[in-house]
Amino acid sequence: MPLVVVGTVAYDTVTTEAGYRKESLGGSATYFAISSSFFTKVGIVAVVGNDFADDDKKLLDSYGINTTGLEIAEGKTFRWQAIYDPKNLNNRRTIDTQLNVFEDFSPKLSSSQRKSDYLFLGNIHPTLQLKVLEQMDSRPKTVGLDTMDLWIDNNREELTRTIGLVDILFMDDREVKLFTQENNVFKAAKTILAMGPRVIVVKKGEHGVLLFNESDIFAVPAFPITDVIDPTGAGDCFAGGFMGHLANTEDHSVVGLRKSAIAGTVMGSLAVEKFSTQKFISISNEDINERFRSIVTMSTFDPLDDHETLSTLNPNGIYLAGDLN
Amino acid sequence: MPLVVVGTVAYDTVTTEAGYRKESLGGSATYFAISSSFFTKVGIVAVVGNDFADDDKKLLDSYGINTTGLEIAEGKTFRWQAIYDPKNLNNRRTIDTQLNVFEDFSPKLSSSQRKSDYLFLGNIHPTLQLKVLEQMDSRPKTVGLDTMDLWIDNNREELTRTIGLVDILFMDDREVKLFTQENNVFKAAKTILAMGPRVIVVKKGEHGVLLFNESDIFAVPAFPITDVIDPTGAGDCFAGGFMGHLANTEDHSVVGLRKSAIAGTVMGSLAVEKFSTQKFISISNEDINERFRSIVTMSTFDPLDDHETLSTLNPNGIYLAGDLN
Numbered sequence: 018m019p020l021v022v023v024g025t026v027a028y029d030t031v032t033t034e035a036g037y038r039k040e041s042l043g044g045s046a047t048y049f050a051i052s053s054s055f056f057t058k059v060g061i062v063a064v065v066g067n068d069f070a071d072d073d074k075k076l077l078d079s080y081g082i083n084t085t086g087l088e089i090a091e092g093k094t095f096r097w098q099a100i101y102d103p104k105n106l107n108n109r110r111t112i113d114t115q116l117n118v119f120e121d122f123s124p125k126l127s128s129s130q131r132k133s134d135y136l137f138l139g140n141i142h143p144t145l146q147l148k149v150l151e152q153m154d155s156r157p158k159t160v161g162l163d164t165m166d167l168w169i170d171n172n173r174e175e176l177t178r179t180i181g182l183v184d185i186l187f188m189d190d191r192e193v194k195l196f197t198q199e200n201n202v203f204k205a206a207k208t209i210l211a212m213g214p215r216v217i218v219v220k221k222g223e224h225g226v227l228l229f230n231e232s233d234i235f236a237v238p239a240f241p242i243t244d245v246i247d248p249t250g251a252g253d254c255f256a257g258g259f260m261g262h263l264a265n266t267e268d269h270s271v272v273g274l275r276k277s278a279i280a281g282t283v284m285g286s287l288a289v290e291k292f293s294t295q296k297f298i299s300i301s302n303e304d305i306n307e308r309f310r311s312i313v314t315m316s317t318f319d320p321l322d323d324h325e326t327l328s329t330l331n332p333n334g335i336y337l338a339g340d341l342n
Numbered sequence: 343m344p345l346v347v348v349g350t351v352a353y354d355t356v357t358t359e360a361g362y363r364k365e366s367l368g369g370s371a372t373y374f375a376i377s378s379s380f381f382t383k384v385g386i387v388a389v390v391g392n393d394f395a396d397d398d399k400k401l402l403d404s405y406g407i408n409t410t411g412l413e414i415a416e417g418k419t420f421r422w423q424a425i426y427d428p429k430n431l432n433n434r435r436t437i438d439t440q441l442n443v444f445e446d447f448s449p450k451l452s453s454s455q456r457k458s459d460y461l462f463l464g465n466i467h468p469t470l471q472l473k474v475l476e477q478m479d480s481r482p483k484t485v486g487l488d489t490m491d492l493w494i495d496n497n498r499e500e501l502t503r504t505i506g507l508v509d510i511l512f513m514d515d516r517e518v519k520l521f522t523q524e525n526n527v528f529k530a531a532k533t534i535l536a537m538g539p540r541v542i543v544v545k546k547g548e549h550g551v552l553l554f555n556e557s558d559i560f561a562v563p564a565f566p567i568t569d570v571i572d573p574t575g576a577g578d579c580f581a582g583g584f585m586g587h588l589a590n591t592e593d594h595s596v597v598g599l600r601k602s603a604i605a606g607t608v609m610g611s612l613a614v615e616k617f618s619t620q621k622f623i624s625i626s627n628e629d630i631n632e633r634f635r636s637i638v639t640m641s642t643f644d645p646l647d648d649h650e651t652l653s654t655l656n657p658n659g660i661y662l663a664g665d666l667n
Contacts (some may be wrong), residue, residue: 071449079622199499200428201569202548203566203567204568221549224549224550225549234566234640235641236550236561237643238563241528241559242526242528243528243529244526271645272645275643275644276643277470313643315561316560316561316563317641317642318600318638318641319597319650320596320602
């Protein structure tokens with residue numbers, strides 16, 4: 018299949034200004050896979066416990082996600098619990114993390130997954146990320162990587178080694194500054210570009226993203242969301258839209274990468290409008306392209322009047338995800 | 343003259359990561375006037391003490407700024423002293439403020455200034471801002487206003503009244519949230535648009551600006567500056583570029599306002615590259631337009647390949663400011 022993601026599948030308990038949701042489907046691989054499924058065929062490599070609900074498995078299937086790499090282990094699925102600061106959604110407090118079956122997870126790629134052209138290493142321990150990369154039959158065309166402050170603080174050496182082997186690095190602005198010990202984001206990006214990746218995507222939440230690609234810098238504004246319900250998974254959905262669109266178009270030109278960054282922005286903005294992954298159940302290609310055009314119009318000073326669209330998986334169809342539910 | 347600014351002319355003592363500068367020329371009216379002078383004829387209404395240096399007066403003159411409204415009063419010029427947090431330039435600590443002659447300042451517009459089509463009410467007490475507006479012979483075509491947290495906290499009622507009478511409001515993102523008691527910037531802007539102004543410019547420092555104009559939202563990224571020497575005056579230079587370009591073009595269309603927002607971004611980005619207003623001494627139209635095109639390229643996903651330029655005051659000339667120094 019064109020795209021494979023390795024990461025977590027979890028049950029998240031979150032409290033936001035909009036409410037409280039107990040043990041709803043989450044995890045980096047879940048969000049990434051659902052988001053990317055709008056653009057390409059995607060396979061998931063992750064582990065869940067034998068408490069993983071049939072309905073959640075069916076939900077993943079309904080998006081056309083290949084779940085042959087979803088291992089079911091004896092025990093409980095990974096659990097995560099957090100509270101978001103109502104005054105500043107960028108601040109969240111993790112209340113509880115139960116690794117459960119994830120504690121002994123050793124990702125194993127199937128023979129078809131080992132041939133994928135596009136690989137995304139979701140936010141897990143950098144040594145696990147490396148293990149996945151090493152299982153590939155040959156170097157994929159493009160490897161993306163996401164990480165977090167925990168690995169930057171505690172596993173800098175392993176993380177640096179893994180980052181040195183990937184093409185596209187996704188980090189938020191606090192992480193790039195923490196990782197490089199550099200307060201200026203432009204200097205920080207330049208430092209990381211010298212470490213291996215050819216593309217850096219700096220996610221800035223409500224301030225959008227900055228895409229660094231050799232000498233090119235592209236700024237994508239955030240889509241204006243007035244009611245953020247649940248920010249969980251926005252970054253993974255961004256990465257899913259980006260990698261999914263790139264795997265679909267295979268357009269690695271400056272414009273192609275820029276367009277993929279907007280695709281990511283669209284998917285991240287959708288993610289936050291409902292709890293868990295619920296927003297995506299009712300999303301059509303037209304919803305995606307409407308938001309794409311809004312973002313282009315918001316950032317192009319002399320607005321385009323054309324009919325440019327993103328390359329979705331089923332360009333002429335209405336997406337059917339959720340029908341199995 | 344087309345544009346008049348009322349505000350402060352000051353001697354600033356600042357400490358940044360790049361160094362320390364004692365009592366160099368500053369103040370909202372100074373920065374605004376110098377920035378706007380690249381686009382239009384501008385007059386200044388402010389007060390200084392009899393310690394105001396001849397060289398500083400000559401510097402203003404060298405930019406073609408009309409200084410007939412610069413009152414010289416018995417006493418000392420306004421002094422301000424601040425230290426910028428080297429880890430986060432958005433945080434600065436004011437060490438000392440000496441109002442001096444500014445304490446009894448009652449702005450008086452000359453008869454030619456009262457006829458100006460464009461008026462900018464720099465960051466001073468909202469009642470003083472109102473007094474200036476009331477002196478105009480007729481309602482100017484466009485009135486811009488800047489303010490700060492001090493007036494929002496202590497003079498909300500007067501500020502709200504003055505804001506209700508202006509066309510373009512300039513605030514940073516913390517100020518719009520403080521003023522509206524709303525954590526979402528898009529909701530906050532909508533609230534303010536209902537209070538009178540037809541345009542809101544939300545300044546976000548390294549994250550650029552958001553321009554709200556009825557139903558249009560435009561995001562301008564910050565120009566990538568890797569070495570910020572002194573952030574003082576960046577907001578005033580932004581407003582000066584915006585209002586100056588607008589006064590020059592008189593283009594109030596969506597595209598015209600958007601272009602003025604980029605003009606402002608260009609001027610704000612120049613301001614921070616040297617202490618005080620020093621950067622502008624050596625700036626040409628071509629420097630301005632090069633940065634304009636960079637910003638357009640950074641934010642347009644399919645980069646423009648045209649030769650669009652900003653409307654500077656002397657489109658075919660090299661700017662001569664600083665020659666008198």
